[in-house]
Amino acid sequence: MRLRVVFAVFLLFVGVAAGGDQAPARIHPLWTISERIDNSPELGFIGNHLVMKSSYGLSVYDISTGRLRWRQSPLMGSLRDWASSTGVLVGHFTVPSTGDGTEFIAGIDLATGRLRWRRDGMRSAGDWRSGGDPAPVIMVWDQNAGRLTGLDPVSGVTLWTSSECGKKKCDLSASGATRETAVIAMNEGDTATVLFVDPLSGRIRGRRTLPASDNVTARIHEDVVSVLHGETLSAYDGKGRLIVERGGCWNGCSLIQSGGKLIILYGDPHPVVEGVDRATGASAWKRDDLTALDVRAVEPSRIRVTTSSRPLQFSEIDPAGGRTLRSVSLPVDGQIFSRDPAHLYLASTWWPGGTGQLRVSSLGGDLGRQDAPPRDTWPDACSLPVPSSFRIQPSPVDRVTAQRCAFTDHRGASLSVTVAAVMSTPGDAATLMEQGEMAAQGIFIEGVGDQAVIDQDLPRRLTMRVGSLLVDLSTGDERLRGTLKGIAATIGARLPRATGAPKAAVPPVAGQGGPVTRVARTPLFVVDQPSDPVRLRSFTFGGKTYTRTDGSRTYTAGGAGTVSPDGAWSASLSPNYPAAGDHDLVRMTSRATGARRVIPTVKAPLGAVDPYWSADGKHLLMTIERPGADDPAGFAIIDPAAGKASVHLIPKGYRVDGRFGWGGDNEVVALYGRPEQESRMRLTAFDLTGKPVRTLRVRARPIGAADMPVSPSGRLLAVQCVREQHEICVVNRETGETIAHVPVLPNNLIGWYDDSHLIAWRIDARKSSAKVITLAGTDLRTLFALSDPGTSGSGLDVTLSHAPSLDGPVPPR
Numbered sequence: 094m095r096l097r098v099v100f101a102v103f104l105l106f107v108g109v110a111a112g113g114d115q116a117p118a119r120i121h122p123l124w125t126i127s128e129r130i131d132n133s134p135e136l137g138f139i140g141n142h143l144v145m146k147s148s149y150g151l152s153v154y155d156i157s158t159g160r161l162r163w164r165q166s167p168l169m170g171s172l173r174d175w176a177s178s179t180g181v182l183v184g185h186f187t188v189p190s191t192g193d194g195t196e197f198i199a200g201i202d203l204a205t206g207r208l209r210w211r212r213d214g215m216r217s218a219g220d221w222r223s224g225g226d227p228a229p230v231i232m233v234w235d236q237n238a239g240r241l242t243g244l245d246p247v248s249g250v251t252l253w254t255s256s257e258c259g260k261k262k263c264d265l266s267a268s269g270a271t272r273e274t275a276v277i278a279m280n281e282g283d284t285a286t287v288l289f290v291d292p293l294s295g296r297i298r299g300r301r302t303l304p305a306s307d308n309v310t311a312r313i314h315e316d317v318v319s320v321l322h323g324e325t326l327s328a329y330d331g332k333g334r335l336i337v338e339r340g341g342c343w344n345g346c347s348l349i350q351s352g353g354k355l356i357i358l359y360g361d362p363h364p365v366v367e368g369v370d371r372a373t374g375a376s377a378w379k380r381d382d383l384t385a386l387d388v389r390a391v392e393p394s395r396i397r398v399t400t401s402s403r404p405l406q407f408s409e410i411d412p413a414g415g416r417t418l419r420s421v422s423l424p425v426d427g428q429i430f431s432r433d434p435a436h437l438y439l440a441s442t443w444w445p446g447g448t449g450q451l452r453v454s455s456l457g458g459d460l461g462r463q464d465a466p467p468r469d470t471w472p473d474a475c476s477l478p479v480p481s482s483f484r485i486q487p488s489p490v491d492r493v494t495a496q497r498c499a500f501t502d503h504r505g506a507s508l509s510v511t512v513a514a515v516m517s518t519p520g521d522a523a524t525l526m527e528q529g530e531m532a533a534q535g536i537f538i539e540g541v542g543d544q545a546v547i548d549q550d551l552p553r554r555l556t557m558r559v560g561s562l563l564v565d566l567s568t569g570d571e572r573l574r575g576t577l578k579g580i581a582a583t584i585g586a587r588l589p590r591a592t593g594a595p596k597a598a599v600p601p602v603a604g605q606g607g608p609v610t611r612v613a614r615t616p617l618f619v620v621d622q623p624s625d626p627v628r629l630r631s632f633t634f635g636g637k638t639y640t641r642t643d644g645s646r647t648y649t650a651g652g653a654g655t656v657s658p659d660g661a662w663s664a665s666l667s668p669n670y671p672a673a674g675d676h677d678l679v680r681m682t683s684r685a686t687g688a689r690r691v692i693p694t695v696k697a698p699l700g701a702v703d704p705y706w707s708a709d710g711k712h713l714l715m716t717i718e719r720p721g722a723d724d725p726a727g728f729a730i731i732d733p734a735a736g737k738a739s740v741h742l743i744p745k746g747y748r749v750d751g752r753f754g755w756g757g758d759n760e761v762v763a764l765y766g767r768p769e770q771e772s773r774m775r776l777t778a779f780d781l782t783g784k785p786v787r788t789l790r791v792r793a794r795p796i797g798a799a800d801m802p803v804s805p806s807g808r809l810l811a812v813q814c815v816r817e818q819h820e821i822c823v824v825n826r827e828t829g830e831t832i833a834h835v836p837v838l839p840n841n842l843i844g845w846y847d848d849s850h851l852i853a854w855r856i857d858a859r860k861s862s863a864k865v866i867t868l869a870g871t872d873l874r875t876l877f878a879l880s881d882p883g884t885s886g887s888g889l890d891v892t893l894s895h896a897p898s899l900d901g902p903v904p905p906r
Contacts, residue, residue, distance in 0.1 A: 135175075135222070137177075137222075138156070138438075139177040139182065139203060139227075140203070141155060141156050142154065142155065142156065142162065142203060143155075143156045144175070144177075144182065146172055146175055150164060150165040150172060151164070151165035151172050151175065151182075151184065152164050152165070153182070153203065153206065160840075162203075162204065162205070162206065163205060163206025163207075164206065165184075165201075165206070170186035170187055170188040170195075170197075171186065171187050171188070172184050172185070172186055173185040173186065173187055173196075173216070173217065174217045174220065174221045174222075175221065176217075176221040176222075176228055176231055176246070176269070177203070177227060177228060177246075178227040178228050178229070178231070178246035178247060179227045179246075179247065179721070180202065180203050180204065180247070180720070180721035180722070180723075181200050181201065181202065181203055181209060181246050181247050181721070182200075182201045182203050183198065183199070183200050183201070183221075183231050183244075183246050184198070184199050184201060185197075185198055185215075185216055185217040185221070185233075186198075186199060195213070196213075196214070196215065196216045196236070197211055197212060197213045197214070197215060198211070198212045198215045198216070198217070198231070198233055198244065198249070199211045199212075200246060200247070200248075200249050202720045202721065204702075204718055204720075204721075204722075204723075205700055205702055205718055205720070207700060207720070209247075209248075209249070209720060210248060210249030211249070212233075212244065212249055214235065214236045214237045215233045215234065215235055215236065215242070216233060216234050216236065217232075217233060217234070217268070218232040218233055218234050218241060218265045218268040218277060219265035219266045219267040219268050219277070219278060219279070220266060220267040220268070220310060221267075221268065221269060222267075222269065222312075227246075228246055228269065228270045228271070229246075229270055229271070229272055229292045229293060230243040230244065230245070230246070230252055230270045230275060230292045230293065231243070231244045231245075231246045231270075232244075232268040232269075232270065232275065232277060234265060235254070238254070240254045240255060240256060241254065241255040241256075241257055241258055241277070241295075242254050242255075243255075243275075243292070243293075243295050247721070252293060252294075252295070253293075253294055253295030254295070255295050255297075257277075257288065257297065258279060264279060264280040264281070265277065265278075265279050266278045266279060266280055266285075266308055266309045266310065267309065267310050267311045268311075269311065269312070269313050270290075270292040270313070271292070271313050271315065271316075272292070273292075273315065273316040273331055274289060274290070274291075274292065274298070274313065274316060274318065274331035275289075275290040275291070275292040275313075276288065276289060276290065276311045276313055276318050277290060277311075278309045278310065278311040278320065279309070280308075280309060284302050284303065284304065285302070285303045285304070285309040285322060286300060286301070286302055286303070287300065287301045287303065287309070287311060287318075287320050287329075287333070288300050289301075289318065289329070289331060289332055289333040298331065298332045298333065299329075299332040299333025299334070300333060301320070301327075301329065301333050301335075303320070303322050303327075304322070304323065309321070309322045310322075312348070314348060314349060314350045314355075315350055316330065316331050317329070317330060317331075317336065317348075317350060317355065317371070318330075318331065319348040321342060321345070321346060323342075324340050324341060324342045324343050325338060325339070325340050325342060326338070326339050326340075326342050326346040326348065326357065326359060328348060328355055328357075328369075328374075335374075336355065336369070336371070336374045337355060337357070337369045337374040339357055339359040339367070340359070341359050341360040341365075342359055346358060346359040347387070347388060349388060349389065349390045349396070350371070350390065351390040351391075351392075351393060351395075351396050351412040352393050352394060352396075352411070352412035352413045353370075353371055353412075353413070354368040354369060354370065354371060354377055354412045354413065355368070355369040355370075355371055356368055356369075356388055356390070356396055356412055357369060358385055358387070358388045358398075360381070363381060364381070364383070364384065364385045364386075365379060365380070365381045365385075366379070366380045366381075366383055366385050366388060366398055366410075366415075367379045367380070368412060368413070368414075368415055377413070377414070377415070378414055378415030379415070380398075380410075380415055383398050383400055383408060384400050384401075384468075385398045385399065385400060386399045386400065386401070386402060387399040390412075391409070393412075394411065394412070394413075395409050395410070395411070395412070395418065396409070396410050396412050397409055397410075398410055400468075401422075401468060403513060403514060403525070404422055404423060404425065404514045404516060404521075404525050405422070405423045405425050406420070406421065406422045406423075406468070407420070407421055408420045408421075409421070422516075422517075425524070425525060466515045466516075466517070468496070470515075471496055471512050471515045472512055472515070472562075473496075473498070473512075474496050474497050474498035474510050474511055474512045475498035477498070477510055477512070477564065477584055477588070478583070478584055478587035478588065479500055479508070479510060479580065479583070479584055480580060480583050480584075482502045482503060483500040483501065483502050483508060484500060484501060484502075485498060485499070485500055486499040486500065486501055486507070496511055496512040496513075497509065497510070497511045497512075498510050498511075502573075504572060506568070506570040506572045506573050507568060507569065507570055508566065508567075508568050508570075508573060508580065509565075509566070509567045509568065510564065510565070510566055510584075511564065511565040511566075511567075512562070512563075512564060513556065513563040513564060513565045514562075514563040515561060515562055515563075516561045516563075517561065518561060519543070519558075519560050519561050521561070522558050522560070522561045522562065522563055523543075523544060523558060525563065526544055526546070526556065526558050526563055535547055535548045535554075535556075538578065540578075540582055541555070541557050541578060541581045541582045541585050542557035542558055542559040542564075542581070542582075542584075542585030542588075543557075543558050543559055543560065543585075544557065544558040545557035545558070545578075545581060545585070547577070547578065553567060553568050553569065553573070553574055553577065554566070554567045555567075555577050555578065555581050557581050557584075557585050559585050559588040559589070560588070560589060562588065564581075564584065564585075566580065566581050566584075612639055614650075615639065616879050617632065617639075617877060617878070617879055618877060618878045618879075619876075619877045620874075620875050620876060620877060620878065621876045621877065625846075625876065626805065626846060626847050627805075627844065627845070627846050627847075627852065627876075628641075628876070629641065629863075629876065629877050630656060630658055630660060631655075631656040631660075633655070637650045638650070638655070638656060638663070640656050640660065640663075640684070641660075655704050655706065656684070657706045657710035657713075657733075658706055658707075658708055658709070658710045659709065659710035660684055660710075661683065661684060661685065661710055661733075662681055662682065662683060662684065662710065662713075662733045663681070663682045663684055664679055664680070664681055664682075664704055664706075664713055664731070664733070665679075665680045665682075666678075666679060666680075666701070666702070666704065667679075667680075671696070671697040671700070672697060673697050673698075674696070674697060675696070675697055676693035676694060676695065676696050676697075677693070677694045677695050677696075677697070677699070677700050677701050678691050678692065678693055678694065679691075679692045679694055679701070679704075679713070679715070679731055679738070680692075681731070681733045681736070690733065690736045692731055692733075692736055692737065692738050693738065694715065694717075694729045694731070694738045694740060695717055695729065695740055698719065698720050699717055699718065699719055699726060700717070700718050700720070701715040701716070701717055701718075701729050702715060702716055702717075702718055703715060703716045703752055705754065705755060707755055708755070708803065711732070711733075711734070712730050712731065712732060712781070713730070713731040713733065714728060714729075714730060714731075714753060714754075714755060714761060715728065715729045715731065716728055716752050716753050717729055717740065717742065724748045724749055724750065725743070725749045725751075725752065725753065725763075726742055726743060727740065727741050727742035727743050727783070728741055728753040728761060728763075728779075728783070729741070730761075730781050739781070739782070739783070741779070741782070741783025742783075743765075746767060747765065747766065747767055748765075748766070748767070749763045749764060749765055750763075750764040750765075751763070751764055754796060754802055755802060755803065756778050756789075756802070756803060756810060756826070757803050757807055757826070759780065759781055760778050760779070760780065760781075760786075761778070761779045761780075761781070762776055762777065762778050762779070762789070762810075763776075763777060763779070764776055764777070765777035765785065775788045775789065776788070776789040776812065777789070789810075789824070789826070789829055796811060796812060796813055796821070796839045796840075796842055802842075802844070802845075803826070803845070804845045804847075804848045805845060805847055805848060806848050807826070808825065808826060808827075808848065809823050809824065809825065809826065809832060809845075809848060810823070810824050810825075810826045811823055811835075811842060811845070811851065812824060813839040814834065819838055819839070820834050820835060820836055820837065820838075820839075821834075821835040821837050821839055821842055821851070822834060822835075823835060823868055832868070833868035833869070835851060835866070835868055835869075835870050836870040837851065837853045837866060837870060838853075841853045841854040841855075841856070843863055846865050849867070849868060850865050850866060850867055850868070850873070851865075851866050851868070852864070852865060852866070852876060853866050855872060861878065861879040862875045862877075862878040862879075863875065863876045863877045863878065864876070
């Protein structure tokens with residue numbers, strides 16, 4: 094797993110409170126990943142992959158584990174747009190360095206990021222986000238032929254060409270396709286045209302001519318096409334027949350399908366959510382009481398209408414009749430951008446130090462709580478006890494709601510005070526504050542309310558918590574900059590305060606473990622001690638691998654690669670699939686002598702990915718993938734000392750679910766069985782010749798992300814529980830007996846400390862710490878930690894080592 098510094102993505106699981114007298118689980122993150130963004134990032138889901146695109150490139154993550162699957166190579170050029178199909182991500186790239194702005198379309202294997210095909214001299218036919226997933230055709234503009242062209246996204250071959258728009262030099266604004274229909278939107282001078290196209294033949298089924306606007310956009314929702322032009326949203330069937338039309342879209346409108354209805358969000362400044370009959374276009378119901386920000390389909394009988402982003406509040410509504418099923422308020426901020434019924438994925442952005450950060454979240458804990466006070470019961474901001482030197486502005490320009498009020502002092506200096514949130518408990522308010530934008534880019538300060546944070550880059554903003562209440566203060570007047578903390582302290586002291594309220598988080602690693610060593614040019618702190626049986630050998634950060642010098646606490650930076658636990662070898666992989674007839678390669682470097690070996694693994698079209706070292710450092714395990722296939726084709730064992738690789742493919746009629754992992758120094762484990770007997774697949778052990786030698790007597794999944802899933806004695810194995818999939822099961826390797834259920838997310842496991850303790854990431858809003866944890870789930874102490882709130886350990890590629898291997902002499906260079 095890899096880590097980048099500036100773009101934070103949180104995944105949290107959505108749960109429902111258990112029955113009986115059990116206390117509801119608090120909202121908590123499952124994993125966090127980090128990456129830079131610009132001012133126009135794009136997010137999307139393709140199958141079980143999360144795709145993030147900005148001007149900095151393209152990143153693809155596995156949403157079930159949070160692991161980075163691959164990142165777009167800068168050598169590919171600048172990614173302008175992307176679309177998806179089965180197993181393939183198609184990108185529109187430009188290469189400014191060539192001087193002529195060369196453009197091309199490329200198909201990239203979704204699982205590995207390796208190039209499948211490339212077509213030069215082509216660009217996307219407008220915005221590709223119009224279609225569904227998977228798209229049966231990708232529409233491009235062939236610059237050489239001057240024609241609209243439909244490409245097969247899997248192979249890149251031409252399916253059809255069209256002379257439409259060839260001589261007119263029209264401005265293509267959007268295109269997309271589903272299995273039912275394809276759409277192309279274009280601006281043509283005084284008018285705009287929308288073409289409804291058969292996706293596989295290119296035959297035009299219908300067309301619509303609309304008044305010209307700055308930008309005509311189109312989206313496909315199953316068999317319905319929505320077109321946004323000017324302030325109007327129009328919905329058509331696949332042949333271009335108008336179903337319904339609504340105005341008031343100056344700030345955008347949206348449409349979804351659910352429960353046999355078209356659900357439309359429109360209206361500015363007073364939003365309306367309306368259900369429309371799909372066949373007739375007649376209005377079935379209308380709601381103007383929701384202050385809706387966004388609407389998403391969850392399942393045929395339920396839609397989610399977001400009504401507030403801080404805190405996150407939404408109503409679940411019956412799409413057939415518009416009736417509210419329940420309202421939910423959660424101690425997080427952000428906007429929903431996925432309709433997955435099992436998870437809530439949220440997105441929010443901030444700009445610390447002028448650098449863009451985007452946080453994406455999926456929430457876990459007690460989603461069923463509905464007891465947070467509704468917004469219309471929050472206190473009026475103008476009634477808050479500000480110092481007597483301030484007066485309410487007679488006609489406050491920024492008083493948009495009762496939760497915001499503008500004040501001025503006797504000098505005319507202005508102050509804005511906002512009731513940011515009122516939660517049901519002080520704990521929920523603290524959670525919201527610690528996960529919010531200000532906590533990520535600010536500094537926590539003492540003496541103001543129960544908690545307070547001030548913006549470190551722009552110290553004219555402050556957020557404080559008093560009990561269950563969050564209050565924001567801001568000023569654009571330089572005369573108030575130095576007094577903002579004092580003003581907030583006065584307000585906080587006069588407000589009712591809950592006793593026993595949570596206090597601000599402590600510094601990341603202060604007072605824990607041994608001496609604290611910060612690794613230069615990284616946010617990593619190392620706190621392990623010589624007495625620890627396991628210590629941090631190496632880690633990858635910012636594209637570089639930092640390796641510990643033996644016998645010291647010093648880490649030196651080198652190239653990208655994964656270092657063996659004994660420090661003897663560094664392995665790096667080829668970034669692309671091998672060409673036809675060639676072998677995939679692993680490059681091994683001896684860290685003692687610097688000697689290099691290139692070891693061939695599998696022959697194209699296969700590829701070897703996901704390297705994991707055995708605990709003794711003698712072998713490297715890799716999963717073999719076939720382009721476009723969901724399941725692994727087998728595994729490879731690389732022996733760096735011998736300079737050889739052994740390849741073991743899964744027999745026909747069998748499959749592996751997930752990845753291969755180590756079950757010991759000489760044993761590989763995977764969930765293995767026949768596809769038609771899914772429920773009978775078992776955790777199976779293979780020897781180093783690829784032969785299945787035994788089935789473990791436990792139904793569980795291997796945790797391939799962990800460095801050492803086998804305990805130091807070799808007696809115990811850490812696996813993902815089957816029923817409690819968000820816990821780790823510790824089992825006896827021989828008997829299959831479950832020794833313990835550890836309340837640690839499997840993806841957060843780093844490895845074993847000793848036979849009685851694990852090492853796992855603990856993540857909060859301000860830090861990520863690698864903790865020594867008992868098998869009962871109790872945190873004991875920190876081994877190493879990441880202090881940067883925009884980064885997280887679950888995306889950090891680390892290698893652990895048994896301590897004696899770190900205390901020997903420094904190897905020669």
